Amino acid sequence: MDLYGEQIVDLAKHPLNKGAMKKPDLSASGVNTTCGDHVRLYLRVKNGKVVEATWEGDGCAISTAAASVLTEEVKGKSMKQLGLLCTKDLFEWLEISDLGPARVKCVTLCLETLKSALLGKLGSSHPQR
Amino acid sequence: MNLRARFPIFKTHPKLVYLDSASTSQRVDSSMKAEQDYYLNSNANVHRGLYPMAEAATEKYESVREIARKFLHAGKDGEVVFTRGATESLNIVALGWGRKFLKKGDEVLLTVLEHHSNLVPWQIVAKEKGARVKFCPILSTGNLDYKALEKLVTKKTKIISVTGLSNTLGTLIDLPVVVRLARKVGAKICVDAAQLVAHMSVDVQKLDVDFLAFSGHKIYGPTGAGVLYAKREILETMDPWLGGGDMIREVSEEFSTWNDIPWKFEAGTPSVAQVIGMGAAMEFMMEVGKNTLMKHDREMQEYTFKKLNELSFVEVYGPKGFDQHRGSISFNVKGVHPHDVAAILGDQGVCVRAGHHCTMPLMKALCQVSTVRVSFGLYNTAKDVEALSKGLKKVAKIFEL
């Protein structure tokens, strides 16, 4: 029951950075096929650093809270720093310690989507790869 | 009869509140025993060995056909095909009948209530044959739109394949009406009875259906076994869908000839123990009888609707009258995602399902991404419904509703 602490419930009810972004520099979509949760992530990048991040989607309290904190925390980070983000960071930001295998994906969906947004950028600038 | 006492899981977990029987039921003691008896006393492959134990195994396995015939009130021999479950049964209809008889421009008529296992096989075959899959919509009540159905049934309709009872909304389908429409245009009729047989007594002769499919694990038997009922004359015209041992009469390097029905459709070593266990489960269902089944369902769902109605933050979907509804109730807690509801209930020992329940077109029709679903088995009591209600109040408390 610890899972549904104040922070997660609060973010679920009042998500941060939720909404589409016009002409983002980076964006990607992700779906959790087991439960149908989906997220679309948008980033605006200036001088190699994230200046704005938003997300759209539909998901449970955990995935909504995760997308909210992720879009908060990426601001000011460089592309390299984004590449180094991992599940542990999200757990820390969400102030949770462990999750059953079925729910870990609720946390990692937005992170995986971020990684595919980064790959998309690499893919376009290095077409030969 | 104390029905709950027949389910050993509640001895292991006395506090278990299991409200997910539409997904899979708990197992009845006699079914578990029948499986174990086979393993302990007559474990051998079927239709092969000439030694006494193999003959005993074959006899046990084959005797389940007669149980299934009685369970479905089928008339003739050879109309019961054993499968690994309802999904496989429905695939046999699509791949064994559809692939042979559907032609370009033909139509397969389904409903938006269908489980993916009565939808995807038809999409696969229709694509192969250039046929079309059409869907009958539902009304806002969750009932099938029979007026729309009447218009959708045309000369092009070659088969109507419908669920008998929706696994998501608990909507009962008026099968006699659907059968009448099918007969008018000479279409075949297939019933996905995966949920129906768990809640109603089914008479395939009275209904006059061509195909009917179900799984053993939703009627208190084991996983890995199911039934396809099909009319003899239709089975005889169908091609095998899976090749291998047991389904052949003769094999040469150039060609093979097929075994008689129903074995023609049972390639490979079957789920022997599970079929035997499913036989015991069908016997249990017949022993319980349709009156007890109906009384229990009525008590459970009336009480559940009452308790859910007391909660202002709960929105219930689908029909509610007992003549239109059985077994499953779908709902949402306003402003809370179904997975959070299910997880919080789960933490309190209340097992429910959240998701699209393998009915994505139906979710679209309901304008919901997913729902919370409770579904009943013969072991459920009023206490389970009270635990559900208490759990939902906790959800409301956590989310400050």
Ligand SMILES: Cc1ncc(COP(=O)(O)O)c(C=O)c1O
């Ligand atoms: C209505 C309906 N049809 C078909 C199936 C598929 O059954 P199985 O998974 O046992 O093959 C189910 C089970 O979820 C069902 O509820």
